[in-house]
Amino acid sequence: MINKRKILRLIVVMIGVFLLSLIFMITKAQVGLAVSVKPILPKNQHNSQATYYDLRMKPGQKQDVQMELTNSSDKEEQVTLEINDATTNDAGDIDYSDRSKSVPRDKSLGISFKDIATTEAKLTIPAKKTITTTVRLDMPEKQFDGMILGGIKVVSSEKNIETSDSNNKEKQAKKTYIVAVKLTETDTPVVAKLNLLDVVFSKESNKNIIKATIQNDQAVNLEDIDFKADVYKKNSDKIFAQTKVTGYRMAPNSSFIFVIDGEKQGFKAGKYQIDLTAKSKATNQEWKWDKELEITKSENKKIENTAIDSEKGKIMFYTIICVITFVLLLLLLLLLLILRKRKEKRYEEALSYKKKKRDRNNKNSQRKKKPKANKVDDGRKKRPANSKRLKR
Incomplete structure (x- = not known):
């Protein structure tokens, strides 16, 4: 039988070490x-x-x-x-x-x-x-x-x-x-200018999205920008998807990718109209762009296949991790069983030894307590060995 107290003590020690390590890491991070x-x-x-x-x-x-x-x-x-x-x-x-x-x-x-x-x-x-x-x-x-x-x-x-x-x-x-x-070098004012460089179809986190590349092509930074994208299906007045962000900043002569989320439905194959607006509260400037984008079935299929391959890779990775974990658990269980068998065997051997020892002690005790046989008196008296024979 496994000693439960020892296992409990081991678990407590492991938890204590983990908590101390965590406290050390937090303290170190705060330093x-x-x-x-x-x-x-x-x-x-x-x-x-x-x-x-x-x-x-x-x-x-x-x-x-x-x-x-x-x-x-x-x-x-x-x-x-x-x-x-x-x-x-x-x-x-x-x-x-x-x-x-x-x-x-x-x-x-x-x-x-x-x-x-x-x-x-x-x-x-x-x-x-x-x-x-x-x-x-x-x-x-x-x-x-x-x-x-x-x-x-x-x-x-x-x-x-x-x-x-x-x-x-x-x-x-x-x-x-x-x-x-x-x-x-000068106090000459420079006014920021934003450009929409590109709009492409892509996929991230198993979702079809649209990426818009926006550029500030002037040597001045731009603060407090709100971006809004309204996406319509071709020849439709109903907003299919909308993305808003606020408080963005842009460095001089730089660009970034604004992600337009397809929400739950995502973007499937078809034609879309994209109305994109950027407004800086800091300079009271505003820019508007209209862009058409067609997502073909082949593009959609290619993106989906890429995502599927990526997902397969993730599944394979997690499968390998699970298999390794399962094997380690089996080995741990096997080790515990072996230790248990050894302990049970030692316990049985100890019991057998005690039993044998007890049996030997009982036998020895019985031999000591056995009564002596009574001698038969035939009426004769033994003459002392050194006594002399009496004369008649």
Whole structure:
């Protein structure tokens, strides 16, 4: 029989370890960066209230801007620095991370932050120390209106050694800090202009959707934009599907994909009329586009087949996981059965040994208690061995 108390204690210990690990992870997440970043704002800071670089530059100007990097931990920290252009992500926000691998450079972008800024790629910050790093700016010779917008990305890699692993593996938890950089040369106003570049049929999360690519082709950011798309079937006045989003932002000279949801019914093969509206509350500008889109049966079938293949891949993956889990459970059950059999066998052997020992003790006890046989008295007395025979 398996010792239930031992199993219960083991379960309690495992739950305790899990809770302690969870608390440690939450605490660690709340601590944040071991390395803090502080921009040193120069004299040509245009907006003194801004905590980022908002610099008024001149054509051909060369300038070094500095940042303080402070390591508050008890060990040295390795950091990497990246120079990135500002882009618009598909969530409708200005993004300063490196998206060059997935998002091509916008065709309207003449001068990018990457073109004019350079810095050290890697730095080592000693424990409990503050160092100063420099970003070199090299402005183009030709004057421009509007802005160049980018970001300096600082990535701190914290090393964690897994001592419980037999291979003593080392893991890294990357933490990021971004300082935005806005460069201008004139006060000449630049008005944002949005364009509808493309409308295509696609599928995401097992749903047929329409993707509209919208571009801001001017060197100015645009704030607080509301987008609305009304989709009609061809020659119908009834709205087939509608998608609304609010509070979007767009970086200068960038584009993003606005997803038009087909709701529950999705978009099937057929002809559609798309009325798309964008309105910025910040500038009181409004844009409207009308676009026709035909979804052919072959396109729909191709998208569905792609989705089916993707779904099959997911099903296969989860099937493999389930099979592995099932096998592991079987092995665990088999191990428990083997341990139980061994314990039962040891228990039976112990009982048998005790029984045999008890039987032997009983036999020995019975032998000791057995009465002695009575001697028969024949009336004769034994003469002492050393006595002499009496004479008559």
